Structures are given as C-alpha cells and as structure tokens.
Amino acid sequence: MRAFMLLDGLVVPLDRANVDTDAIIPKQFLKSIKRSGFGPNLFDEWRYLDHGEPGQDAGRRPRNPDFVLNQPRYQGAQVLLARENFGCGSSREHAPWALEDFGLRALIAPSFADIFYNNCFKNGLLPIVLDAAIVDQLFRETEAAPGYSVRVDLERQTVTTPGGEAFGFDVDAHRKYCLLNGLDDIDLTLQQADKIKVYEERRKVEAPWLFINN
Structure with missing residues (x-):
C-alpha cells in the first residue's frame, strides 16, 4: 500500500449526495479481485454515454461531456470533493480500488458511509470529514477557480486552501500510523x-x- 503523508492535489467537485458504491464502480466490473484496472470504469454510468461491460476499450467509448471527471480543467485531479454520505450502499472494496486506481488519493465530504470509510484506509485513500459549511466553501472556491488545489497534510491533519486557510480534521491514531507508513x-x-x-x-x-x- 502506498504511504500517504503530504499531498498537493487538484480538486474535482462531485456535487452529489448519497453517492453509492454501485455508482462508484458498477456491479458488472466486480469479477476481478486484483485491486487494479478499475480506474477506467470509475463512475462508469456517469462518465460514458453507452453501457459499460468488462473488457471494453474505454478509450473508444463515448464520454459524457457534462460529467465533471470528463472536463479538461479537472484532468489529473487527486482530491475528490463530495457531499454527505459518500460511499453508501454495498460494502464492495472495489469502490476504493477504483478511486485509487483512477489517481485519487484523498476524499473530502461532510460524511462517509461507515464500511466505505474503513475500506478507504485499508487501500491507501484518505477520507476527510469536514463540516458541511466548509465543504460548501470548498465547492464554491473550486468551481470559481480553474486549477484549484489544496494541500493535505496527514501528519498535521490539515487541509490548506490556495489562500492559506487551513482546516483541521480528525483521524484515528492507528489509521493515521498505517497510512503514514503505507501499512x-x-x-x-x-x-x-x-x-x-x-x-x-x-x-x-x-x-x-x-x-x-x-
């Protein structure tokens, strides 16, 4: 597992509440247990205009230009900004596998589903819970400024905006130790x-x- 210490990452805003794990990685892609190769099918039903099946060449599929992950300004994003109850639904561990394989390292939301939250730590992802008002602010700032990036410092447990405003977050000491050391x-x-x-x-x-x- 990759260690997580300090991340300066472009933010991509997914302005939807109650995003479930079937939306994150649809059920037809759960046949593999290799933990890799799921990135092209992350949010498959939202990213593409056709129905996805395993084995398809994602590069040849028609993409939905309105979906945020397909917009040029968010290419290469490593921080996903979401709304409350992100990761609800089934307990499939493929959901954090797909997010990590896509290139995301940190998730910020007002709340996460419990099992998904636990699975993130086991797979090198840092789920960060911030107050809803702060998340609202981050959405406004991200959407207003192309190239909006934040610094996520796990050791200090802070998220710092481009303007220098720092927000603290809580994380269990054991989970923090494991992420910092890639365990x-x-x-x-x-x-x-x-x-x-x-x-x-x-x-x-x-x-x-x-x-x-x-």
Whole structure:
C-alpha cells in the first residue's frame, strides 16, 4: 500500500449526495479481485454515454461531456470533493480500488458511509470529514477557480486552501500510523513475523499432532 503523508492535489467537485458504491464502480466490473484496472470504469454510468461491460476499450467509448471527471480543467485531479454520505450502499472494496486506481488519493465530504470509510484506509485513500459549511466553501472556491488545489497534510491533519486557510480534521491514531507508513492489514501482520514463527515452533512441540500432515 502506498504511504500517504503530504499531498498537493487538484480538486474535482462531485456535487452529489448519497453517492453509492454501485455508482462508484458498477456491479458488472466486480469479477476481478486484483485491486487494479478499475480506474477506467470509475463512475462508469456517469462518465460514458453507452453501457459499460468488462473488457471494453474505454478509450473508444463515448464520454459524457457534462460529467465533471470528463472536463479538461479537472484532468489529473487527486482530491475528490463530495457531499454527505459518500460511499453508501454495498460494502464492495472495489469502490476504493477504483478511486485509487483512477489517481485519487484523498476524499473530502461532510460524511462517509461507515464500511466505505474503513475500506478507504485499508487501500491507501484518505477520507476527510469536514463540516458541511466548509465543504460548501470548498465547492464554491473550486468551481470559481480553474486549477484549484489544496494541500493535505496527514501528519498535521490539515487541509490548506490556495489562500492559506487551513482546516483541521480528525483521524484515528492507528489509521493515521498505517497510512503514514503505507501499512495494510497484511503488512501489519508481517511486522510480527518473527513472533509468529516462534509461536508456531512452540506449538509444534506442545501439540505435534496438529502438524502431522504438514
């Protein structure tokens, strides 16, 4: 998992509330569990004018010019600005996979669905909860100024606007540690590899019948 420390990222505003995970990555694209390759189908039903299926060449599909991710001024965005209850619906982990594979690193909204929020941290995405009034301000500023970028500082837990205004956000200490160090659940387990090996060797002595077929 990629570490997240400091990000200076272009903001793309998705002005919709209650965006569910089926909108983020539609169900027909859930067959793969590789964690990669989902970016072209992020928000598939909104980005394209045709119906998407796995295996299609996204570069040849007709795009919806009115959808914000297709607008030239937001190309290369790394920060998604959204409304309340982002990531609701099913618990599919493919949703943060698609967002990360597209190139997004941080999400800002007044609230997130709980399971989606947890899944983001496990996949290198930083979901940031800010007050609705602050999110409103960021929407206004983003839409008014092409090239609008913010600095996201995880260590200091701040989002800073181009004008220098800084907004603090809360994040669980353990999740913060994992993101700063690029550690997912497997990486955390492997940090205890020596202790696990010692335990397994001891169990072979204490209960040898458990290892007869090994």
